[in-house]
Amino acid sequence: MSLIVQKYGGTSVANVDRIKNVAARVKTQWQRGHRMVVVVSARSGVTNELIARARALHPTPDEREMDALLAVGEMETIALLSMALHAIGVPACSRTGARAGIFTDALHTRARIAKVTGGDIPQRLDEGKVVIVAGFQGVSDDTGEVTTLGRGGSDLTAIAVAAAVHADLCQIFTDVDGVYTADPRVVLDARKLPEIAYEEMLELASSGSKVMQARSVEFAQKYNVPFEVRSSFNDQPGTIVKNLDPRRAERANMEDAVIAGVALDRSQTRVTVSDLPDNAAAFSAVFNALGDAGLSVDMIIKNIGTGGRANLTFSVNTDALAATERVVGDVLARLGGGTVRSAGEVAKLSIVGVGMISHPGVAGTLFGALADAGVNCDLITTSEIKIAVAVDPAKADAAVRAVHAAFHLGGTAGAAAGAGAAAPAALSPESK
Amino acid sequence: MSLIVQKYGGTSVANVDRIKNVAARVKTQWQRGHRMVVVVSARSGVTNELIARARALHPTPDEREMDALLAVGEMETIALLSMALHAIGVPACSRTGARAGIFTDALHTRARIAKVTGGDIPQRLDEGKVVIVAGFQGVSDDTGEVTTLGRGGSDLTAIAVAAAVHADLCQIFTDVDGVYTADPRVVLDARKLPEIAYEEMLELASSGSKVMQARSVEFAQKYNVPFEVRSSFNDQPGTIVKNLDPRRAERANMEDAVIAGVALDRSQTRVTVSDLPDNAAAFSAVFNALGDAGLSVDMIIKNIGTGGRANLTFSVNTDALAATERVVGDVLARLGGGTVRSAGEVAKLSIVGVGMISHPGVAGTLFGALADAGVNCDLITTSEIKIAVAVDPAKADAAVRAVHAAFHLGGTAGAAAGAGAAAPAALSPESK
Numbered sequence: 001m002s003l004i005v006q007k008y009g010g011t012s013v014a015n016v017d018r019i020k021n022v023a024a025r026v027k028t029q030w031q032r033g034h035r036m037v038v039v040v041s042a043r044s045g046v047t048n049e050l051i052a053r054a055r056a057l058h059p060t061p062d063e064r065e066m067d068a069l070l071a072v073g074e075m076e077t078i079a080l081l082s083m084a085l086h087a088i089g090v091p092a093c094s095r096t097g098a099r100a101g102i103f104t105d106a107l108h109t110r111a112r113i114a115k116v117t118g119g120d121i122p123q124r125l126d127e128g129k130v131v132i133v134a135g136f137q138g139v140s141d142d143t144g145e146v147t148t149l150g151r152g153g154s155d156l157t158a159i160a161v162a163a164a165v166h167a168d169l170c171q172i173f174t175d176v177d178g179v180y181t182a183d184p185r186v187v188l189d190a191r192k193l194p195e196i197a198y199e200e201m202l203e204l205a206s207s208g209s210k211v212m213q214a215r216s217v218e219f220a221q222k223y224n225v226p227f228e229v230r231s232s233f234n235d236q237p238g239t240i241v242k243n244l245d246p247r248r249a250e251r252a253n254m255e256d257a258v259i260a261g262v263a264l265d266r267s268q269t270r271v272t273v274s275d276l277p278d279n280a281a282a283f284s285a286v287f288n289a290l291g292d293a294g295l296s297v298d299m300i301i302k303n304i305g306t307g308g309r310a311n312l313t314f315s316v317n318t319d320a321l322a323a324t325e326r327v328v329g330d331v332l333a334r335l336g337g338g339t340v341r342s343a344g345e346v347a348k349l350s351i352v353g354v355g356m357i358s359h360p361g362v363a364g365t366l367f368g369a370l371a372d373a374g375v376n377c378d379l380i381t382t383s384e385i386k387i388a389v390a391v392d393p394a395k396a397d398a399a400v401r402a403v404h405a406a407f408h409l410g411g412t413a414g415a416a417a418g419a420g421a422a423a424p425a426a427l428s429p430e431s432k
Numbered sequence: 433m434s435l436i437v438q439k440y441g442g443t444s445v446a447n448v449d450r451i452k453n454v455a456a457r458v459k460t461q462w463q464r465g466h467r468m469v470v471v472v473s474a475r476s477g478v479t480n481e482l483i484a485r486a487r488a489l490h491p492t493p494d495e496r497e498m499d500a501l502l503a504v505g506e507m508e509t510i511a512l513l514s515m516a517l518h519a520i521g522v523p524a525c526s527r528t529g530a531r532a533g534i535f536t537d538a539l540h541t542r543a544r545i546a547k548v549t550g551g552d553i554p555q556r557l558d559e560g561k562v563v564i565v566a567g568f569q570g571v572s573d574d575t576g577e578v579t580t581l582g583r584g585g586s587d588l589t590a591i592a593v594a595a596a597v598h599a600d601l602c603q604i605f606t607d608v609d610g611v612y613t614a615d616p617r618v619v620l621d622a623r624k625l626p627e628i629a630y631e632e633m634l635e636l637a638s639s640g641s642k643v644m645q646a647r648s649v650e651f652a653q654k655y656n657v658p659f660e661v662r663s664s665f666n667d668q669p670g671t672i673v674k675n676l677d678p679r680r681a682e683r684a685n686m687e688d689a690v691i692a693g694v695a696l697d698r699s700q701t702r703v704t705v706s707d708l709p710d711n712a713a714a715f716s717a718v719f720n721a722l723g724d725a726g727l728s729v730d731m732i733i734k735n736i737g738t739g740g741r742a743n744l745t746f747s748v749n750t751d752a753l754a755a756t757e758r759v760v761g762d763v764l765a766r767l768g769g770g771t772v773r774s775a776g777e778v779a780k781l782s783i784v785g786v787g788m789i790s791h792p793g794v795a796g797t798l799f800g801a802l803a804d805a806g807v808n809c810d811l812i813t814t815s816e817i818k819i820a821v822a823v824d825p826a827k828a829d830a831a832v833r834a835v836h837a838a839f840h841l842g843g844t845a846g847a848a849a850g851a852g853a854a855a856p857a858a859l860s861p862e863s864k
Contacts, residue, residue: 016488050508056448057512058519065518068526069511072504076482079501080489086497087490094500099576144531 002168003035003125007135007158009174010044012232013077022232023084025173026130030090036130037121037165039158040081042073063108067137067148070109071097074134074154081132092130095119097137097146100161104138104147111138111147113156113219118164125165133161152213159216163223170225172212173232178239179204179211181261181409186397189410193260194237197244200260203352203386217241244354258355258362259407262400265350266393268298268315270343270379271324273332278310282335286312289331295320299348299379299390315346315379315390346379347396350388351403357384369406375399434600435467435557439567439590441606442476444664445509454664455516457605458562462522468562469553469597471590472513474505495540499569499580502541503529506566506586513564524562527551529569529578532593536570536579543570543579545588545651550596557597565593584645591648595655602657604644605664610671611636611643613693613841618829621842625692626669629676632692635784635818649673676786690787690794691839694832697782698825700730700747702775702811703756705764710742714767718744721763727752731780731811731822741770747778747811747822778811779828782820783835789816801838807831 006026013019022040030036050069054061061069078094085092101117124131135154138147149156155172162170177192179201184190196204198221205214211229220227220241230238276282283302290297300314316324325340332338356362366387370377375398377389391399404410438458445451454472462468482501486493493501510526517524533549556563567586570579581588587604594602609624611633616622628636630653637646643661652659652673662670708714715734722729732746748756757772764770788794798819802809807830809821823831836842 016485019489053448053512054515057451058515061515062518065511065514065526069508069515072507072511075504075507076501079497079504080485082497083486083490083493083501086494094497 001033001035003037003165004029005037005039005158005162005165005167005170007039007154007170007172008041008232009154010041010047011175012173013040013081014044016080019077019080019084022081023088023090025232026085027088027090030130035125037125037133037161037167038081038130039133039135039154039161040074040077041135041154042070042077046073046076064145067108067111068146070148071134071137071146074136078132078134085130085132090130091128092132093124094132094134095121095124096134097157098139100131100133100157101164102138102157102160103141104149106140106143106145106147108145108147110150111140113138113149113160114141116160116164118161121161121165133157152216155212155216156219159220159223159225159227162227163219163225167225170220170227171238172227172229174211174229175231175233176211176229177231177234177236178229179241179261182400182404183264186264186400187262187404187410190404191409191411192236193239195240195242195244196260197354197385198241199354199385200244200352201241203350203383204261204263258359259351259353259409261352261409262404262407263350263352264396264400265348266345266396267318268346268348268390269318269321270313270315270346270390271297271321271328271340272343273312273328273338273340275305275309275338276312276332277335277337278304278308283312285331285335286328289327290324293323293327295324295327297324299381299388301379313343313379315348318345345393346390347393347399348388349377349391349396349399349403350386351407352386354385356387363387365406366403369402370399372406373398373402375402433465433467435469435597436461437469437471437590437594437597437599437602439471439586439602439604440473440664441586442473442479443607444605445472445513446476448512451509451512451516454513455520455522457664458517459520459522462562467557469557469565469593469599470513470562471565471567471586471593472506472509473567473586474502474509478505478508496577499540499543500578502580503566503569503578506568510564510566517562517564522562523560524564525556526564526566527553527556528566529589530571532563532565532589533596534570534589534592535573536581538572538575538577538579540577540579542582543572545570545581545592546573548592548596550593553593553597565589584648587644587648588651591652591655591657591659594659595651595657599657602652602659603670604659604661606643606661607663607665608643608661609663609666609668610661611673611693614832614836615696618696618832619694619836619842622836623841623843624668625671627672627674627676628692629786629817630673631786631817632676632784633673635782635815636693636695690791691783691785691841693784693841694836694839695782695784696828696832697780698777698828699750700778700780700822701750701753702745702747702778702822703729703753703760703772704775705744705760705770705772707737707741707770708744708764709767709769710736710740715744717763717767718760721759722756725755725759727756727759729756731813731820733811745775745811747780750777777825778822779825779831780820781809781823781828781831781835782818783839784818786817788819795819797838798835801834802831804838805830805834807834 008022082092082094099119101119103114104111121131135157140147179193180190182190201217226242228238228240297314303311328340375391375395377391379390381388440454514524514526531551533551535546536543553563567589572579611625612622614622633649658674660670660672729746735743760772807827809823811822813820
């Protein structure tokens with residue numbers, strides 16, 4: 001008998017019938033004798049309706065009132081799911097974020113969790129009840145105001161509650177099956193990973209994988225909460241995200257698996273700053289100004305120019321290009337020289353794996369695979385568990401397939417080799 | 433500079449445009465320097481949508497969860513109205529029932545107010561803010577659960593908050609202009625009363641007037657909170673409900689006004705219990721059983737029959753007829769005799785007025801007016817401030833017009849006399 005925290009997102013509770021489905025899933029585990037806490041989001045669409053009404057009344061609604069408004073969406077769902085469980089004979093009660101003891105700072109619309117007590121959840125579980133908790137919301141420790149946690153907030157609620165009640169397992173039900181070695185739409189033999197390390201999941205989150213927000217993974221890592229990402233539309237096991245010791249190579253069922261997967265982020269643009277004074281003060285002026293403006297840069301390289309001048313190239317999220325050019329332009333005006341310009345979109349291909357650090361030759365395999373596929377890369381960035389390269393967006397899918405095959409990440413060793421052999425033909429039109 | 437509590441119902445905040453209208457009304461008073469607390473209901477339709485979803489999940493939803501669900505409707509409105517005020521430059525903040533310190537018992541879906549602290553409303557008013565309070569909801573003193581106050585709950589919230597913050601005035605905005613001497617659709621020269629006593633308003637509430645639920649008026653009377661019933665669709669003054677001393681005849685502008693108004697309740701049915709043992713034990717068995725079943729009876733008369741048997745006739749709400757016949761039937765079975773049957777629908781005509789007690793001859797004027805109009809009445813009930821009679825539903829409108837004229841309740845004394853003179857002609861088709 002375990003204590004299980006489950007989280008269901010907005011599409012899983014979108015209407016009365018789907019709420020009944022979730023109730024049936026919860027009942028299955030409850031009937032096995034597990035103690036259950038269920039975190040839910042607002043019905044999909046509700047949050048957008050509330051935002052539309054708010055904006056019709058005020059172009060920039062007060063964030064405190066916005067939180068009070070948005071929290072309503074989850075408050076509806078918890079009561080409805082509780083009723084759906086009652087209807088099939090499962091005792092249940094609902095708890096708002098505040099009553100589940102989710103205390104945050106007062107940064108409305110993007111509050112950060114300060115502490116999670118779990119409220120009276122343990123007592124209600126002792127009474128045999130399933131406890132339904134409103135995701136995405138908390139209460140300010142200082143002001144007593146309702147707060148919301150921002151993007152990915154319901155995942156964060158589930159992991160924080162799992163930590164508070166010392167859950168044995170936290171299951172994040174979503175619209176994907178789990179975490180794959182690569183995007184299965186790009187790589188046909190991509191494999192669902194049975195487990196993955198927190199660090200790898202974090203690198204994937206910052207490398208274009210849309211499965212979860214990094215902050216939820218960070219929270220899980222900090223409090224050592226293992227969680228499973230799995231589909232709410234089938235009964236397949238998903239991917240367990242947990243603490244994996246790289247030295248013990250304990251990743252299940254995967255020989256040679258120094259790499260967990262290959263991620264691709266298409267939304268990057270290269271920015272070149274030319275004719276900058278070649279000194280640390282100038283570089284720090286550029287990066288400090290970008291940091292102050294909340295603009296993240298990645299994959300930086302510096303080239304020495306002539307006459308004590310230098311060029312900088314880095315990548316930014318394409319959405320942030322205009323802001324980046326404005327901020328850097330202001331800095332250059334103060335420095336008295338230099339130009340900033342976009343040098344075109346790039347795709348960032350990342351390989352991620354906690355085993356990388358103890359396996360030399362990973363970079364060699366990566367660059368060899370890219371070369372064999374006829375893909376150039378220029379910007380390169382590395383961490384202990386990641387190597388990322390910028391590639392031509394037109395060749396990005398081919399590059400992912402080639403790298404996936406080179407690291408034998410496919411369904412089986414044989415299948416992976418087969419896919420690797422087949423890939424060049426499939427890719428020839430665009431890679432030549 | 434006064435402290436004003438205003439209450440707006442669901443139709444007044446039904447959509448974004450109406451919420452803007454309410455904000456503009458609030459701003460008008462706020463600009464005059466008044467301190468403002470505004471109580472709002474859920475947007476009209478929202479509560480019914482929530483109930484429909486609940487019933488789709490469970491035929492008889494848990495009342496605790498139902499309250500958690502329904503409270504969501506008002507939580508949305510308070511945030512939206514707050515934003516609408518911000519948009520027109522009025523500082524405002526929203527408060528749920530719990531944060532406004534509305535503590536209740538744990539009788540979910542029909543909770544009774546235990547105490548009202550007002551929470552931090554005084555401090556927020558001191559900061560110059562308009563405070564928006566969610567109507568209809570409170571929090572259980574014992575369990576910390578959200579509760580709802582049942583029918584008329586938002587009016588009750590407004591009056592309770594007005595009492596807690598010692599408001600100078602409480603304005604209940606609704607879809608009627610105020611309290612009239614009679615239904616203006618029936619009596620063309622019916623007059624809006626500038627003021628009315630709590631007791632009169634209570635008798636009107638129990639005599640078919642739909643303006644307000646009796647419990648809100650009782651609460652206002654208990655804590656001596658004067659309030660005004662007025663329209664949210666125009667700027668006319670409404671009717672002030674307050675403590676009126678009958679001996680000082682202080683009702684404004686109304687000579688001879690021993691009567692405040694004439695009410696009509698069409699939803700009554702006469703029930704006759706025949707052949708009952710003529711003793712107090714039998715009568716109390718009947719009325720105790722009805723009371724235990726929550727069934728109110730009114731206008732009781734007893735006729736002595738033959739052989740130590742008696743007949744009872746009383747009126748009940750027509751909705752409660754079937755339940756009444758079942759309950760009385762069970763009692764008769766235990767008593768070993770007697771029959772119960774419906775004796776047809778009746779309309780209950782009531783005249784209400786605190787001055788009645790010090791003015792003899794009121795009953796004489798009433799029966800005279802009915803006789804002149806050719807209307808018979810049989811069941812009669814009286815209190816210190818009310819006389820009610822059962823009349824034929826087909827003659828009820830004519831009866832109301834005749835009584836209204838006889839007590840000179842019309843627009844002016846002259847107009848009333850004129851209306852009185854005109855009435856017989858208008859009434860002749862049905863009263864002859």
